[in-house]
Amino acid sequence: MAELSSDVFFTTITELNARLKAREFSALELTRAFGARLERLGPEYHALALPLVEQALRGAREVDRDIKAGRLRGPLQGLPYGAKDLLSFARHPTTWGARPYAAQVFDYNATVIDKLAGAGALLIGKLAMVELAGGGGYRYASASLTGAGLNPWDRSRWAGGSSSGSAAAVAAGLVPFAIGSETSGSIVTPASFCGVTALRPTYGLVSRYGAMALSWTLDKLGPFARSAEDCGLILEAIAGKDGKDPGSAGKNFYYTPQYARPLKDLRIGYAPADFEASADPSARAAFQAALGALKEAGATLRETRLPNFPYGPVLSTILTSEMASIFEPLISSGKVEELADSAQIAGLKASLDVAAKDYLKAQRIRRLIQVEFAKLFADLDALVAPGRSGPATPIDQPLDRPGPTASPRVAPQGLQGIVPAGNLAGLPALVFPCGFASNLPVALQVVGAPFSENLLLSVGREFQSRTDWHRRRPPGL
Amino acid sequence: MKLTRRELAAALASGVAAAQTESPGPPAPQPSTPQRELEAAQEHNRSAAAALAGVAVPMAAEPAFEFKA
Numbered sequence: 001m002a003e004l005s006s007d008v009f010f011t012t013i014t015e016l017n018a019r020l021k022a023r024e025f026s027a028l029e030l031t032r033a034f035g036a037r038l039e040r041l042g043p044e045y046h047a048l049a050l051p052l053v054e055q056a057l058r059g060a061r062e063v064d065r066d067i068k069a070g071r072l073r074g075p076l077q078g079l080p081y082g083a084k085d086l087l088s089f090a091r092h093p094t095t096w097g098a099r100p101y102a103a104q105v106f107d108y109n110a111t112v113i114d115k116l117a118g119a120g121a122l123l124i125g126k127l128a129m130v131e132l133a134g135g136g137g138y139r140y141a142s143a144s145l146t147g148a149g150l151n152p153w154d155r156s157r158w159a160g161g162s163s164s165g166s167a168a169a170v171a172a173g174l175v176p177f178a179i180g181s182e183t184s185g186s187i188v189t190p191a192s193f194c195g196v197t198a199l200r201p202t203y204g205l206v207s208r209y210g211a212m213a214l215s216w217t218l219d220k221l222g223p224f225a226r227s228a229e230d231c232g233l234i235l236e237a238i239a240g241k242d243g244k245d246p247g248s249a250g251k252n253f254y255y256t257p258q259y260a261r262p263l264k265d266l267r268i269g270y271a272p273a274d275f276e277a278s279a280d281p282s283a284r285a286a287f288q289a290a291l292g293a294l295k296e297a298g299a300t301l302r303e304t305r306l307p308n309f310p311y312g313p314v315l316s317t318i319l320t321s322e323m324a325s326i327f328e329p330l331i332s333s334g335k336v337e338e339l340a341d342s343a344q345i346a347g348l349k350a351s352l353d354v355a356a357k358d359y360l361k362a363q364r365i366r367r368l369i370q371v372e373f374a375k376l377f378a379d380l381d382a383l384v385a386p387g388r389s390g391p392a393t394p395i396d397q398p399l400d401r402p403g404p405t406a407s408p409r410v411a412p413q414g415l416q417g418i419v420p421a422g423n424l425a426g427l428p429a430l431v432f433p434c435g436f437a438s439n440l441p442v443a444l445q446v447v448g449a450p451f452s453e454n455l456l457l458s459v460g461r462e463f464q465s466r467t468d469w470h471r472r473r474p475p476g477l
Numbered sequence: 478m479k480l481t482r483r484e485l486a487a488a489l490a491s492g493v494a495a496a497q498t499e500s501p502g503p504p505a506p507q508p509s510t511p512q513r514e515l516e517a518a519q520e521h522n523r524s525a526a527a528a529l530a531g532v533a534v535p536m537a538a539e540p541a542f543e544f545k546a
Binding site for chain 1: 511514515517518519521522524525526528529530531532534538539540541542543544545546
């Protein structure tokens, strides 16, 4: 077998698919190359939870036979990928990133795993994550069964959470794409920190069957990849009605860039403070240049602000209450003490005391939030804000209750509450790299109305046609 | 930073407090014992409840039990 060029590890799905069909290399060769790289480099970033290379190679042989026979199954056929270790893969460990579940094995696949198998994609590894997707609120990046997720751009920095391994593995070229999850920030944050493109779909668009539940009314699954176009192709494969997920919206998704509205026809809301005073000083130039690129592409940018709600407390109350019901057996049994992060242990224990009236109040406020966002999107096509206000945090820095458990503070001026707000309203978000700060990537997030994924992808696609941030590679890789 | 109920009420009124999901900000005081960790988590939940109490919700607004985007 000829050795594949290292460029192949940083190639988009569309390009890989074309090269597979042109027989430049086989699915077996591609899977073997990615598998060796994932097993060699994955542990260095604490990104790999479970290698599945052997079973992927068996699948690759079948794919090669299919391709040879002309049985083509779409752009993901023959491509290896990784899945966050909260997704069930039958008869293999699914740890949820947490010691109490280290030996857990299910006898069924998550729906997204089955859907990707149907598209010919090859599961090559389970990827590391923050324990229990951050439920309870963690203080340190080390809150994981596999250790702190290290950032491929700088190992002294955090990969972000809770989908740490999904983002790091794509950034380091260990997989062409990965699946992660978000309850509030767990796709947006690691994608921003690792400089990859990722999509948080509308709530209900992608089935969560077979995924660890943290909050039934907030959890979403979504892709991490190298471009907006890749995210569209993956979403088409994994979206759709699923009777096994009570939250399923019953909708399919078809990636249709040919019908995309051009940026010059879009009204995009933003808050100048997000790109100036509220941004980390090291990132302001990159953020402002990215905003400038959207303007140059013809987008109409309008100053706006979020409807005035205490998004953090509402989200925190809903998440905490649902989490308490889900993990009550873990907490009551005392096995919660086996978790790695003491703040998270305390957060889980305290969750049992949240009053029903507060949960109900939060869910009622959530209705109001949905109504106000519908009004906002009557005048705007999308919102744009930094993915995070600055680059990745140092690996040993306390995170001050990050991730899904937002603190009890209200949304300030501008769009700084966009992560809890967007998750409460079930809104989709596309995250894509837009520059560097202190030699680390920073990103934009574009948020739209429910089921506006094609519009968000068109914004990302046009931005990425004018910039090359998404094609940058971490040093030494 | 941890807000007392009074500070939280003031922040709600002024709309200037920062959303914590966006930036780690300054490190929080470090509770050093499991009991203090638990108390901090309980205070976090109490503060969230206090923030919710400040929002007027019309009777017609039903809980989003079966949430649909």
